[in-house]
Amino acid sequence: MYTQAMDIPDESGKKLAVVPGAASDQEAAFEARIAADGRIEPQDWMPEAYRKTLVRQISQHAHSEIVGMLPEGNWISRAPSLKRKAILIAKVQDEGGHGLYLYSAAETLGTGRDEMLAGLHSGKAKYSSIFNYPTLNWADVGVIGWLVDGAAIMNQIPLCRCSYGPYARAMIRVCKEESFHQRQGYEALLVMMKGTDEQRALVQDAVNRYWWKCLAMFGPPDADSPHSAQGMRWGIKRISNDELRQKFIDATVPQAKVLGVTLPDPDLKWNEERGHYDYGQIDWAEFWNTVEGNGPCNKERLATRVKAHNDGQWVRDAALAYARKQKERQVKEAA
Amino acid sequence: MSTAPALKDWPLWEVFVRSKQGLEHKHCGSLHAADAAQALHMARDVYTRRQEGVSIWVVPSAAITASNPDDKGELFDPAADKIYRHPTFYEIPEEVGHM
Numbered sequence: 001m002y003t004q005a006m007d008i009p010d011e012s013g014k015k016l017a018v019v020p021g022a023a024s025d026q027e028a029a030f031e032a033r034i035a036a037d038g039r040i041e042p043q044d045w046m047p048e049a050y051r052k053t054l055v056r057q058i059s060q061h062a063h064s065e066i067v068g069m070l071p072e073g074n075w076i077s078r079a080p081s082l083k084r085k086a087i088l089i090a091k092v093q094d095e096g097g098h099g100l101y102l103y104s105a106a107e108t109l110g111t112g113r114d115e116m117l118a119g120l121h122s123g124k125a126k127y128s129s130i131f132n133y134p135t136l137n138w139a140d141v142g143v144i145g146w147l148v149d150g151a152a153i154m155n156q157i158p159l160c161r162c163s164y165g166p167y168a169r170a171m172i173r174v175c176k177e178e179s180f181h182q183r184q185g186y187e188a189l190l191v192m193m194k195g196t197d198e199q200r201a202l203v204q205d206a207v208n209r210y211w212w213k214c215l216a217m218f219g220p221p222d223a224d225s226p227h228s229a230q231g232m233r234w235g236i237k238r239i240s241n242d243e244l245r246q247k248f249i250d251a252t253v254p255q256a257k258v259l260g261v262t263l264p265d266p267d268l269k270w271n272e273e274r275g276h277y278d279y280g281q282i283d284w285a286e287f288w289n290t291v292e293g294n295g296p297c298n299k300e301r302l303a304t305r306v307k308a309h310n311d312g313q314w315v316r317d318a319a320l321a322y323a324r325k326q327k328e329r330q331v332k333e334a335a
Numbered sequence: 336m337s338t339a340p341a342l343k344d345w346p347l348w349e350v351f352v353r354s355k356q357g358l359e360h361k362h363c364g365s366l367h368a369a370d371a372a373q374a375l376h377m378a379r380d381v382y383t384r385r386q387e388g389v390s391i392w393v394v395p396s397a398a399i400t401a402s403n404p405d406d407k408g409e410l411f412d413p414a415a416d417k418i419y420r421h422p423t424f425y426e427i428p429e430e431v432g433h434m
């Protein structure tokens with residue numbers, strides 16, 4: 001489960017604005033419930049902007065799970081042992097499941113699955129940019145588990161308290177499954193680090209390529225996140241991008257030490273006064289360039305996803321035809 | 336329950352899972368499937384990958400009638416002032432012991 005900036009605008013969100021108007025009773029009830037840290041459920045009245053923000057965020061989140069299956073899926077047939085292959089299949093299957101929980105949550109807001117998939121396949125909807133980078137060697141799979149899933153966990157834990165009930169419940173289910181993802185990745189790397197110099201070099205290379213991209217997963221700095229404040233006020237977002245990023249860095253530095261790798265940031269050092277690690281400048285130009293569709297794998301990922309969907313059309317059609325036939329037969333027999 | 340349009344005619348199903356023998360089936364989510372048998376298969380893969388269940392129900396979402404949130408007051412408030420429905424309403428002498 002991989003949310004990046006939850007407030008990355010896409011086509012559907014461009015015209016999104018909070019429309020000020022006379023506060024109705026319904027609106028007052030909604031605001032009161034949010035203020036009391038209560039939960040909003042699908043049948044409850046909600047402002048259109050709240051609904052749209054959630055649809056955009058949850059569908060981006062769902063798409064990220066689904067596209068996130070691709071970089072790791074590439075390694076299923078090349079996993080170094082039967083054990084690692086079974087683990088990787090289980091992890092990739094979990095990500096597919098996460099996508100389904102999230103699509104279901106988004107559908108409760110009145111947006112159909114086909115509409116969301118059409119948004120993904122046309123390139124209108126966004127997904128986490130981390131999946132637009134290639135997985136070049138086996139260590140990448142370990143690093144994705146350790147760092148990418150690790151960053152995702154940081155992002156998702158506060159979402160378990162999201163004000164929208166179905167999203168929060170989906171997140172609880174997801175978070176229960178994520179811990180395995182991170183641990184299997186870290187353990188796979190530990191094994192490689194106990195191997196040859198060449199294997200250790202592969203791990204370090206993968207860390208070097210993924211570290212900064214993982215930091216960018218938390219989204220733009222708070223100062224440049226105009227949507228964040230509204231998300232916070234609505235109880236959709238609970239902890240700011242920068243705060244989550246800092247938590248992730250503070251948690252990861254000791255893990256890297258145990259693993260025996262260096263994190264590729266000369267500015268990374270403990271700040272006694274702040275009680276946190278200081279870190280260097282993230283390349284936001286590169287981040288936005290990838291969000292805009294120009295990362296190394298954007299086209300390949302989308303093309304793979306669209307092809308899989310189109311290749312599955314006959315299966316969906318056949319299942320439907322079979323279900324209709326069964327129903328007709330039942331009706332005939334009953335007559 | 337969702338009122339969202341279904342995926343190109345694959346209807347929406349609500350999934351209920353019994354986590355262990357002796358417990359009730361609990362709602363755990365929804366999914367799209369062509370028919371009930373397929374919904375059961377998919378529910379197994381989506382909701383019970385880690386032995387979360389010993390039994391699954393799938394129900395077409397369209398078959399569920401839900402109470403209207405606008406009627407919440409009318410439906411549930413009348414119970415609020417009937418505190419005599421709770422055992423703690425009654426004072427029993429201590430020497431009676433647990434009752």
Ligand SMILES: [Fe+2]
Pocket residue numbers: 001002065094095098174
């Ligand atoms: Fe996931």
Ligand SMILES: [Fe+2]
Pocket residue numbers: 001095149152178181
């Ligand atoms: Fe994951």
